[in-house]
Amino acid sequence: MNLQTLQLSDSPHLAEIWNAACGANLAINTRFVDYNLRHTPGVIQTGQVAVDNDQAIGFVLASIDLDHPQRPAWIDAMAVRPAWQQQGVGSALLAWAEATLIDRGARHIRLGGSMRPFSPGLPIELGTRAFFEKRGYSGDHRDWDVARRLIDYQPLPIAVEAELRPGQPGDEAALRTFFQREFPGRWHFEFETFLREGGRLSDYMLLITTRDVDGFCRMTFEDSERPLERFFMHRLPRPWGQAGPLGVSRVTRGKNYGLAVVDAALRHMQSRGIDGCVIDWTSLTDFYAKFGFEKYREYAMLSQGSLDE
Numbered sequence: 001m002n003l004q005t006l007q008l009s010d011s012p013h014l015a016e017i018w019n020a021a022c023g024a025n026l027a028i029n030t031r032f033v034d035y036n037l038r039h040t041p042g043v044i045q046t047g048q049v050a051v052d053n054d055q056a057i058g059f060v061l062a063s064i065d066l067d068h069p070q071r072p073a074w075i076d077a078m079a080v081r082p083a084w085q086q087q088g089v090g091s092a093l094l095a096w097a098e099a100t101l102i103d104r105g106a107r108h109i110r111l112g113g114s115m116r117p118f119s120p121g122l123p124i125e126l127g128t129r130a131f132f133e134k135r136g137y138s139g140d141h142r143d144w145d146v147a148r149r150l151i152d153y154q155p156l157p158i159a160v161e162a163e164l165r166p167g168q169p170g171d172e173a174a175l176r177t178f179f180q181r182e183f184p185g186r187w188h189f190e191f192e193t194f195l196r197e198g199g200r201l202s203d204y205m206l207l208i209t210t211r212d213v214d215g216f217c218r219m220t221f222e223d224s225e226r227p228l229e230r231f232f233m234h235r236l237p238r239p240w241g242q243a244g245p246l247g248v249s250r251v252t253r254g255k256n257y258g259l260a261v262v263d264a265a266l267r268h269m270q271s272r273g274i275d276g277c278v279i280d281w282t283s284l285t286d287f288y289a290k291f292g293f294e295k296y297r298e299y300a301m302l303s304q305g306s307l308d309e
């Protein structure tokens with residue numbers, strides 16, 4: 001077995017290895033891997049493929065945001081084909097990734113949750129927490145994906161004094177101003193990525209008050225620029241859709257706007273025929289229970305290194 005630098009052309013191998021190691025419920029495809037290997041401004045992403053007899057048997061992908069050194073670095077994803085597990089391959093890949101990130105200045109390394117995430121954290125169902133704990137990763141925090149069918153979704157009986165509509169060409173500047181003001185971190189970054197990659201404005205449900213955009217809920221469909229495979233929806237009936245993140249301006253909180261914008265997004269997806277729906281990467285399970293969403297997948301948020309940055 002030897003380790004080789006991961007190339008963009010390795011994406012079919014990465015999808016195959018991931019699917020073999022993680023199973024049908026977490027299956028991904030080459031389009032999703034290609035999307036996550038695209039360049040992200042400020043972020044260095046690097047990886048290795050473990051090769052045995054000319055066959056790719058494992059990989060690790062790691063990244064670090066040099067523009068935001070306060071952020072942790074990430075192990076984006078790693079997997080080893082089942083027939084090659086328990087032979088030191090995963091340990092070698094992880095050790096390589098950690099050394100590379102530390103060399104780039106990382107002091108805190110997180111499993112999953114990168115700027116182009118494969119998953120928010122470690123999916124509990126993989127049963128591999130002990131592997132990472134033995135290698136210094138810890139963390140009590142858990143996040144969830146929640147899900148429900150939309151075929152029988154009943155709108156929430158709430159009325160707000162605001163317009164709710166999907167975004168449309170021309171809304172870019174108002175949305176950018178909103179994100180810069182209210183959510184200047186990951187959600188603003190994701191909006192800029194979405195624009196750069198030709199996303200369809202109607203994938204953002206907007207809440208518009210008298211002063212302009214004051215809230216949003218993002219949606220992903222099978223034909224969106226962001227691959228829906230990211231949300232691991234295989235146990236749900238098709239057609240699939242995803243909602244989230246959502247947010248409203250600080251000064252407008254406590255007026256049911258959050259409920260209203262999610263409800264509008266769900267109704268919009270329902271009107272487009274979506275059935276299986278996931279709201280991903282959240283700890284607000286009680287909030288989404290108001291819409292009938294139930295826990296669907298659990299993630300352990302594990303990291304290692306200094307947390308004092």
Ligand SMILES: CC(C)(COP(=O)(O)OP(=O)(O)OC[C@H]1O[C@@H](n2cnc3c(N)ncnc32)[C@H](O)[C@@H]1OP(=O)(O)O)[C@@H](O)C(=O)NCCC(=O)NCCS
Nearest residue numbers: 021077078079080085086087088089090091126128131134
């Ligand atoms: C997690 C994962 C990558 C580990 O890969 P791996 O190649 O099996 O890892 P290793 O062989 O290095 O280590 C596994 C165990 O085998 C042991 N081992 C290492 N070399 C060995 C050998 N020659 N013979 C027998 N056992 C060995 C290690 O000590 C380790 O045991 P420990 O965890 O109790 O210390 C792999 O299980 C996997 O692909 N899982 C699914 C995907 C996943 O969970 N990814 C994380 C999400 S990003």
